[in-house]
Amino acid sequence: MLNLIPNFLMQAESDKLGSAFTPGLPNTPKTFWLPEGASTIASEIDWIFNFINYINYFFFFLVVSIMLYFVWKYRQKGRDVYARGPSHHLMLELGWTILPTIIVVVIFFMGFRGFIDMRVPPANSYQIDVTAQRFAWSFKYPNGAVSNDLFVPAGQPVKLIMRSEDVLHSLFIRDFRVKQDVVPGRFATLWFQADQPTEGDKFHWVFCTEFCGTGHSLMNSKCFVLPEADFKEWETEQARWLDKIPAEELYFKAGPKLFARCASCHTLDGKLGTGPSWGNYDGTGNVWERNQVGTSRKVDGGKALSDFIGPGKQYETPEGYLRASILNPGEHLSDPYGNAMPTFRGQITDKGIDALIGFMKHLDEFDAKGVWLKAPPAAAATDPAKPAVK
């Protein structure tokens, strides 16, 4: 059975990892069937899978070789042949009814045991709240830290408590062999324990496997396993990173990082995504310019932005409108977009909104991917090395 005690001996080699990663390089598959397992339950599941596979190989080759042999041996010779084979044989038929029955009963019990192990989380699990929204995952840690990528401590059982804001999603970490649908209106849980920290640029993919719309295939995150001490440090750092940035540096330090969460729907280069581009499209100017002069596409099926923004109107300033658009996006809809954007209330602080609005105001200082063009060379070299987190 499983080792339920967190393995505190797993802290070696933590130094060379630090907290810096270079995500993006693909893990290339080295295996024929299942990818390399990285959780404590993976080996058990792989064993069952391989066991079934060998049974399958046996029966497949048995059936096909018998078939081919018979086809060759009893091929038709001449037109006028009536073949006189046996039409039934009770013992034989009972045999090949009962034998598969026994085999599947055995397989069932093996799978059943593995399933029980997967479903029961150990009592001392580290809990992470997961929010699924079209089309991104958001992970919230007990100390209040929030990230787009999943960071977990090594050698400790981790329990994810998941909910969905909109439609069905499914969280799948293939290297851990775990998957759970996230049904709106219900809490879903899932647990795993990864003993081996991820090294260097390695990570484990987190996929959404329940179809959720246009950006379904982009709804994936990375899972980093950190040694326990590193994880504690990262967690503390992550909870406070926004607070430590001075106000004037917010837009280029925090803006692009926060934008990573928006990028699954909004582009910077004027291409239309699931939501309106923040860049210049149809000559209407970028998102800040549109809010300034109100030359957007139609809003609410006929009005212009200028009907809402300005002294004495619903929003005194463009900033107020943008803030409302993040916290209450369904209120005014820009043609031809529907009410697709989730609210970010409770997920982003005022300082984060300030950073995003600053980012919009200085969009010309960024390239299409959100990289700050005015960065000094040294800073540019180190900055992207950090995982895009919020």
Next chain:
Amino acid sequence: MTTLDARPISTPAPDNYLTHTRGLMSWVFTLDHKRIGVMYLFAVLSSFFVGGVMALLVRTKLLFPGEVSWMTADQYNKAFTLHGAIMVFLVIIPSVPAALGNFIMPIMLGAKDVAFPRLNLFSFYLWVLGAICAVWSLLAGGFDTGWTFYTPYSTQFSAGGTIPVLVGVFILGFSSIFTGLNFIVTIHKLRPPGMTWFRMPLFLWAIYATAIIQVLATPVLGITVALLVIERSFNIGIFDPSMGGDPVLFQHFFWFYSHPAVYIMVLPGMGIISDIIAVHSHRHIFGFRFIAFSSIAIAVFSFLVWGHHMFTSGQSPLMNVLFSAITFSVAIPSAVKVFNWLATLYKGSISLNTPMLYGLSFIFLFTIGGLTGIPLAVISTDIHLHDTYFVVAHFHYVMMGSALIAMIGGLHHWWPKMFGVMYSEFWGRIGCALVFVGFNITFFSQFMLGSQGMPRRYYQYQPEFQIYHHISTGGSYIMGLGFVITAIYLIHSLFAGKKAPANPWGGASLEWQCSSPPPHDNFATTPRVGDCYDFSAVRWDEKEQGYVVDTEAHIASANSGKGH
């Protein structure tokens, strides 16, 4: 009864169902099951073409891991949804029962028509109406829910054509129900004297088992999609979690139909294969009763296993375990069938005609499809494989590799009977080989993709998966070429094919005893029934260029029990 043999049974009748009446109206308002079958066949194959083009578009997109300029994510989602919905609801479900079954079933049974010819025609026009709804849906903006229509996506977010397609599915459901109803009554009530249950060909057993599922499962689908339409239109809160509803309830309802629907698709295929293998091995089917009862067993079990589609959706662990256990029970009758087919080959006299090649392909592909179902039925391994390409590959092996390949095999088997012409045997074998090879390349690579963790319904994917996608797409082109060749030689045979004898393969069931194509009323007199798997009275006749059945010897052999 003794006056029956005045006219030799194999002499072609001067009048057949194609020439009985003429003109477009004689087809539009026909009540002849054979003409309705042919119209179904044409309609189903046309839909198969459209669904196939969608599949090739999807596969071509998947050559590239990133975005492509000629197909956006939304278009991709609509393409694979359309592919799935067309193939399931418009092609595979009606393909064997409604198209081939309509044509062959009453003749095999020795009946003049199905029990309710008007209802039969009505079913066909319901099918047409359902297809029109699919087109309407495309005009209304298409639909991108996947063929499973999972809510809340389908009720709140999906594209504008969702309601039309749900209406279409509702209508198609009734088309399917009425076909099943018709067939149940036909098999019960229109059997001629002597056609006992255990003299019925296995194809009819399979059609009968299928009809039971159609009649009992499809109403649930109908009410489910109706509820979905109501939910989407009026937001009543049955499935919407923000209104206190339960999306998982929808999944239960949907799979309560859609899992049995898998057997609606594959059971008739198994029936076809039983007949093809016996006829082309020229020997009695091995273990008739085991095969027949395994069909019924599959039909019964199929109602009890729907929960295995929801192992990861948050149903209680106890239910997962129960559904996993019951799921294995389906494996047993399936295995029984495969072993019985193998035993039928034993000591046979196997002719490798095109239908037989499809039959052997079926055994190969169905074995893979069935065996790969085992890791999906085991809960702990299914958790990893669920909603990945492994599942995609598995159900393509079952639905396409088994159900559709059987349908194509049956089409080749009965083509001479249906249209009275022979197709090119050479090109038939080439086509079959291309389809077989292409199919395996396309979908076996997807087993690897899936176990590596590639989720299904992904527009963009990680570059590490690209190699498998390249193999898969290459295979799909080969398969497409195979189908194009098949279409060409089949159509060519209609105009320039050699005239078919009444019995080109040496079958002993009733359909081979009427002329090719069959006359309007199938049989001038009530046919006499022997053992349809007893080939001892079947002889090759040079003059006919086909086989003839010595009826007296055939009946005598059946009555003495020697044929076994």
Next chain:
Amino acid sequence: MSNASSTTAPHADAHAHDAHGEHAKYPFLAHHFDTPFQQFDSAKLGMWVFLATEVLFFGALFVMYAVMRFKDPYVFSFASQYLDTIMGGINTCVLILSSLTMAVGVRAAQTNKKGLLSICLALTLAGAIGFLVIKYFEYTHKFHLNLKWGQAFYQPVTPEEAAQAKVIIDPADAPILAMVAPDPSLGAASSSAIASSASTVMPPLDRSSVAVPGAGPDGLASKTMLITADTPKHIEHSDLPHLLDPALPPGVHRFFAIYYIMTGLHGIHVVIGVGVIGWLLMVSLRGGFNSNYYTPVDLVGLYWHVVDLVWIFLFPLFYLIH
């Protein structure tokens, strides 16, 4: 009683007879049947199979009812008091009586009593139409009281209620934490940890993608919000707008959604019944049925009994549970 058909149908042993003779004798015999008995039997089996699909059709809805009622039984027992038991009871009697007249009609057709058949069909038709009329009054009454499905249920109807409802439906006041059920798989030890994490896991109130219902659905308001100190305890339900009912539990709209769907689908079947019984009546008045040919009467009779049977289940499940 339908078994009587097998004895009255002619030539039950007609297999050996010459088929063409049978066709000449019975003009209604279709070409692919050998005997009228075979044709009648096929039609009857077909009808039974069709009724099996009808049972499955309604069966799915009864399952939905069971799931919803099991989930929150108090919603059903509360909402059921708004249904008019007297009207429902009258409707039940009307349907049962129409079933009786239908059955007598089938017997009349079998025994060649053409006048009685027409009278029975007319009575059955009257019953069916009467059922629909009563149902119409029930529906309009409920619409008037705003007992509707979905969000429409929460639209206030009177100014008094609107003033109250404004307070009720402001989601910012909803005590969401009270609605969080602890995860049973965690055990007692970690329940406090869950309680602290619950506030972060609950869906935000003003989720943008889904319109917020006025009040009532899970997690958006509790019945405590709806109790005001000076609201008198209700005596007669129709005296009081339902939103002000102090016992109103969240999610009552679901009861009415299911009510309208199930009784509505049943009503559609009654409408179809009116159509086919009307057609039977017309044919019968023209003398189209006799003891040799009465298949349509028999089949419609079966259909009508099943429609009644469904109502026999619907009536107690909706009207008699509070």
